[in-house]
Amino acid sequence: MLDGTGAAMVEDFRFRAGPAELSARLYRPQGEPSVAVVLNSATGVPRDYYAHFARWLAENRGMACLTYDYRDFGHSLSGRLKDSPVTMADWALIDMPAARAEMRRRFPGAPLWVIGHSVGGMLGPVQPGIEEIDRMICVCAGLVHHGDHPWPYQALARMFWFGHVPLLVRVMGFLPGRMVGFGADLPPQVYWQWRKWCTSRDSYLPEAGINLPEPDWGRSAAPVDMIAFADDQVIPPKCVWRLADVYGADASRRQIDPTAYGLRQVGHLGAFTRRNAAVWPALIGE
Numbered sequence: 089m090l091d092g093t094g095a096a097m098v099e100d101f102r103f104r105a106g107p108a109e110l111s112a113r114l115y116r117p118q119g120e121p122s123v124a125v126v127l128n129s130a131t132g133v134p135r136d137y138y139a140h141f142a143r144w145l146a147e148n149r150g151m152a153c154l155t156y157d158y159r160d161f162g163h164s165l166s167g168r169l170k171d172s173p174v175t176m177a178d179w180a181l182i183d184m185p186a187a188r189a190e191m192r193r194r195f196p197g198a199p200l201w202v203i204g205h206s207v208g209g210m211l212g213p214v215q216p217g218i219e220e221i222d223r224m225i226c227v228c229a230g231l232v233h234h235g236d237h238p239w240p241y242q243a244l245a246r247m248f249w250f251g252h253v254p255l256l257v258r259v260m261g262f263l264p265g266r267m268v269g270f271g272a273d274l275p276p277q278v279y280w281q282w283r284k285w286c287t288s289r290d291s292y293l294p295e296a297g298i299n300l301p302e303p304d305w306g307r308s309a310a311p312v313d314m315i316a317f318a319d320d321q322v323i324p325p326k327c328v329w330r331l332a333d334v335y336g337a338d339a340s341r342r343q344i345d346p347t348a349y350g351l352r353q354v355g356h357l358g359a360f361t362r363r364n365a366a367v368w369p370a371l372i373g374e
Contacts, residue, residue: 094118096146103156105186106178111135111163112156112190115142121152124195126187128208129155130228130357131176131282132265132272134162138205140362149372152198154191158183160275170261172275176282177300180211192220203371204229205360206323207282212312213303213334214296221310224335227371228320228356230327231291231334241321249283293334305335312339313373315359319346322356344370 097116102109113135125145127138135155142153157164158179160172184202192200199222204212209226212218234245247253248270257263263274285291296302305312314332316325325343332339346354349366358364359371 094147096143098143103186103190105159106182108159108164108166108174108183110156110159110183110186112154112187113139113142114152114154114194115139115146116152117146117150119150121146121150121195121198123149123151123201124191124198125151125153125201125203126184126191127153127155128184128187128202128204129158130206130208131278132161132270132274133205133357134272136162138360140365141360141368144365144368145372151201152191152195154187156183156187161272161278169273169275172262173277174275175277176207176285177211179207179278181215181301184208184211185215185217188217188220199223201225203227206356210331211292211300213305214292214301216301218305218308218310221308224308224310224312225315225371225373226312226328226331226335227315227359228317228323228328229314229331230316230323231293231330232286232323232327233289233291234287236324236327238321238324245286249287254279254283303334305339312336314339314341315371316341316343317346317354317356317359318343319353320356342370 099114102111135157138155142155145151145153160174201223202221203225205227206229209229212224234249237245253268257276257279262276263279265272265274312335314328316328329341332341351364354364
């Protein structure tokens with residue numbers, strides 16, 4: 089892979105995803121990219137959170153990286169959150185495939201990688217169009233039940249699903265994430281579907297073949313890397329391996345201990361922050 093390719097070129101634009109237009113930012117090297125990467129965000133995490141990692145891919149690895157916000161979130165929000173009908177399944181089944189199609193259109197000759205952070209990788213096996221993916225990297229993505237979290241974090245999760253938070257969602261008509269310390273506001277149906285999956289022992293799998301397509305990663309020949317962090321309390325490693333089983337027996341499983349990289353902690357969200365850049369090569373298998 090290329091190293092030291094110079095300053096990244098950055099482009100802001102919008103692309104179509106079903107009835108919506110999504111706000112995107114593309115980081116690309118000066119020359120033709122060696123790989124086209126789609127970076128699917130975690131729930132409630134805006135595209136700009138991944139800016140340093142995406143720029144590193146472009147400037148130091150010669151890759152083009154697309155960051156974007158799902159519909160009715162972040163820069164893609166249009167109208168009032170309480171009026172949004174969007175679900176988490178819409179993000180996975182419409183927005184994520186649309187982002188891949190956009191990168192395939194822009195860079196038809198480059199291998200297409202997907203890096204899915206949390207929900208960004210969780211529903212990969214049920215998505216349409218996975219045949220076009222050349223490599224799938226899931227970071228902190230898993231099938232989690234609220235009982236899987238270690239204490240005392242589990243107490244916070246129970247409040248989020250069963251305490252005052254669902255009441256606030258009903259009263260306000262959306263998830264007031266900033267108010268409850270989650271960090272970002274979300275459309276109401278995203279919260280309710282997320283809650284349903286995180287309070288079910290089998291997550292979204294009981295809906296397969298009913299409300300969701302059947303999971304079938306066998307439609308894709310792409311290798312899958314499942315990456316867990318030892319200190320992730322939100323999606324503990326056992327939950328990542330549960331999702332790995334859905335991807336199939338060939339999915340690789342890697343658990344990263346932050347201390348092996350001289351880091352105090354990484355957790356669920358920290359893998360893409362600049363302070364934890366020491367783990368970035370490991371995320372892409374270097």
